[in-house]
Amino acid sequence: MPPAPAAGAEISPPRQSLHALGRLGRRLLANKEISVLLAIVILFLLFEFFSANNIGFFTNVGLMESVAFVTSSVGLVAVAITALMISGEFDLSVSGTFALGPAVMGWLLREWEWNIVLCFFAALLIVSLVGLVNGLITTYIGVPSFIVTLGTLFAVTSWNRLILGGFPVTLSKEQKAGTFVKVLGGDIPHMPFAAPFVWMVGFGVLLAVMMRRTRFGNWSYAAGSLGGGVARAMGVPVRRVKLSNFVIAGMLAGLAGILQFSDFGSSSVASGIDLNLLAIVAVVVGGTSLFGAKGTVIGSVLGAIILGSLKIGLVVIKVPAEYYLGLVGVLLIVFAGLNARMEVLRRGGLKSTLFG
Amino acid sequence: MSVEAPPAARGDSAVESGAPVVELKDVSCRFGKNFAVEHASLSIYPGEVLGLVGDNGAGKSTIVKMISGYISPTSGTIEVMGAPVSFSSPRQAREAGIETVYQDLAIVSEMSLWRNFFLGQELFRRVLGIPFLRVSEMVRVCDAHLAEVGLTSVRSARQTAATLSGGERQSLAISRANYFESRLLLLDEPLAALSVRETRRVLESIEAVKAKNIGVLYIDHNMDHVLPAADRIAIMHRGSISRVVHKGDLSVDELSDAVAASGTEDHVG
Numbered sequence: 001m002p003p004a005p006a007a008g009a010e011i012s013p014p015r016q017s018l019h020a021l022g023r024l025g026r027r028l029l030a031n032k033e034i035s036v037l038l039a040i041v042i043l044f045l046l047f048e049f050f051s052a053n054n055i056g057f058f059t060n061v062g063l064m065e066s067v068a069f070v071t072s073s074v075g076l077v078a079v080a081i082t083a084l085m086i087s088g089e090f091d092l093s094v095s096g097t098f099a100l101g102p103a104v105m106g107w108l109l110r111e112w113e114w115n116i117v118l119c120f121f122a123a124l125l126i127v128s129l130v131g132l133v134n135g136l137i138t139t140y141i142g143v144p145s146f147i148v149t150l151g152t153l154f155a156v157t158s159w160n161r162l163i164l165g166g167f168p169v170t171l172s173k174e175q176k177a178g179t180f181v182k183v184l185g186g187d188i189p190h191m192p193f194a195a196p197f198v199w200m201v202g203f204g205v206l207l208a209v210m211m212r213r214t215r216f217g218n219w220s221y222a223a224g225s226l227g228g229g230v231a232r233a234m235g236v237p238v239r240r241v242k243l244s245n246f247v248i249a250g251m252l253a254g255l256a257g258i259l260q261f262s263d264f265g266s267s268s269v270a271s272g273i274d275l276n277l278l279a280i281v282a283v284v285v286g287g288t289s290l291f292g293a294k295g296t297v298i299g300s301v302l303g304a305i306i307l308g309s310l311k312i313g314l315v316v317i318k319v320p321a322e323y324y325l326g327l328v329g330v331l332l333i334v335f336a337g338l339n340a341r342m343e344v345l346r347r348g349g350l351k352s353t354l355f356g
Numbered sequence: 357m358s359v360e361a362p363p364a365a366r367g368d369s370a371v372e373s374g375a376p377v378v379e380l381k382d383v384s385c386r387f388g389k390n391f392a393v394e395h396a397s398l399s400i401y402p403g404e405v406l407g408l409v410g411d412n413g414a415g416k417s418t419i420v421k422m423i424s425g426y427i428s429p430t431s432g433t434i435e436v437m438g439a440p441v442s443f444s445s446p447r448q449a450r451e452a453g454i455e456t457v458y459q460d461l462a463i464v465s466e467m468s469l470w471r472n473f474f475l476g477q478e479l480f481r482r483v484l485g486i487p488f489l490r491v492s493e494m495v496r497v498c499d500a501h502l503a504e505v506g507l508t509s510v511r512s513a514r515q516t517a518a519t520l521s522g523g524e525r526q527s528l529a530i531s532r533a534n535y536f537e538s539r540l541l542l543l544d545e546p547l548a549a550l551s552v553r554e555t556r557r558v559l560e561s562i563e564a565v566k567a568k569n570i571g572v573l574y575i576d577h578n579m580d581h582v583l584p585a586a587d588r589i590a591i592m593h594r595g596s597i598s599r600v601v602h603k604g605d606l607s608v609d610e611l612s613d614a615v616a617a618s619g620t621e622d623h624v625g
Contacts, residue, residue: 214486214488214489215488218471218489222475222476225465225467229458229460229461230461230462230475232446233458234446235476237447
């Protein structure tokens with residue numbers, strides 16, 4: 001019989017491979033996007049196997065269309081505020097700008113009967129201006145963005161009510177059949193999602209590349225740390241960086257509203273309600289820090305997919321819809337907790353994002 | 357940048373050669389009615405470490421802020437390589453070759469080492485007008501530089517700066533001046549809260565910068581910190597520079613006495 005190995009001696013091959021597996025697991029979990037992706041897979045499997053009457057979940061095209069519909073709006077708003085949050089600022093007004101986009105576009109269409117493309121760009125300009133105002137007040141007057149955007153949220157909501165006057169804006173059958181609206185919000189043949197989902201993913205990838213691979217992205221991360229102090233000392237134009245991210249947030253939130261309007265055909269004052277907070281949930285679940293300098297755009301897209309799947313999936317497994325918001329709350333806290341704990345793993349110097 | 361003829365040699369200069377990299381000429385800075393800095397003149401020469409010592413509130417950090425572009429002097433001029441400058445942002449100061457390392461604002465701990473190293477001076481290539489980062493090149497340069505600085509605990513330029521100790525952060529920030537061939541390195545209390553071993557590391561980094569003929573302005577309220585590094589020491593008191601001494605001219609005790617003497621009237625902290 002061979003002598004038992006002394007403590008600290010070579011580990012037998014099977015144990016060694018087990019260790020390697022553990023290391024790999026830790027590496028994967030330390031990657032924010034992959035841990036969220038894992039959660040999506042688990043949710044999909046759960047809903048699939050526990051679906052009522054075996055209607056399935058990810059195998060059911062109709063259900064996936066609903067998931068995509070919910071995800072597109074939350075997702076684009078989440079993408080809109082991720083870069084801003086990484087640069088250390090907040091935007092609570094996005095649910096207001098989400099409704100303002102279609103309100104301005106629909107009003108111009110109805111009252112002034114402008115060309116629809118012109119109405120679209122005019123609406124984008126207005127929502128971008130809301131972002132600009134948020135940014136100017138925050139960076140030049142020095143009011144915390146949480147307060148500024150809470151204020152503009154109320155202001156914009158009030159403006160929405162004035163524009164819409166209790167009547168939703170609508171797109172006529174002819175307008176909906178037009179190429180422009182179809183590009184914005186039309187169905188895509190043979191795919192379980194409509195155009196807004198593609199736009200959401202597209203902007204997600206675009207901003208992800210912007211944040212990780214351009215100088216502006218580098219500056220945004222730096223601007224989010226220690227109130228931008230280091231960045232400023234290193235010559236980064238912190239105000240300009242934050243201001244740009246405010247404008248991006250306003251523009252994309254408004255665009256998200258317009259995309260939903262194009263898909264749905266109508267938009268009211270109630271459109272986009274709660275979306276600011278849900279988007280923050282998606283962003284936090286996706287691994288972005290509320291204190292700036294940390295996070296990824298792709299994580300936010302994945303976080304939005306979790307919210308979308310949860311909303312539809314709960315219905316599929318016959319959990320009453322009343323539980324949705326409660327579970328969103330639990331999800332938020334669980335993921336924030338996981339992120340805090342996994343910080344220890346990342347401190348080990350592991351690569352923490354897909355884009356290095 | 358035009359380099360003008362060196363100004364008339366000052367009577368007390370012995371070690372310095374050539375024109376000063378940065379010169380403060382009769383600079384004052386007032387906040388409301390209070391003078392933070394009053395008629396201060398100071399020259400920093402290439403390859404020397406000038407220590408600036410004084411109690412809290414003596415006006416040291418105001419001098420730092422003026423040279424690094426955060427605030428403008430109320431009167432007087434700042435010259436870089438003999439040419440008067442007026443910076444309206446830290447970016448402009450950095451473009452003029454002034455690298456500042458603040459004790460608590462040296463490094464973004466959430467970002468990787470290479471991102472920190474090149475922050476504000478990223479290498480990029482424009483594609484469709486958009487400045488895309490040249491990541492692999494920056495990682496390579498940073499890796500090589502880390503080896504040169506001797507940060508042995510660092511495995512890769514891709515790891516986050518949160519993994520570095522306080523001294524390693526200071527060393528990395530200081531060594532940026534070498535790579536970017538700065539003219540002046542401003543150090544704001546770089547040794548605060550560092551261990552003996554870390555202190556030695558940071559002092560070595562300062563020596564390396566000096567060897568590249570970069571001028572160093574070293575600000576600290578603690579004479580014991582400044583002494584091992586400085587060639588000359590300026591003592592600041594109530595917004596004015598009360599004395600400039602060469603390290604060899606006075607003994608350590610005499611120097612300490614000089615600081616203590618200038619600070620006896622106001623120990624308000």
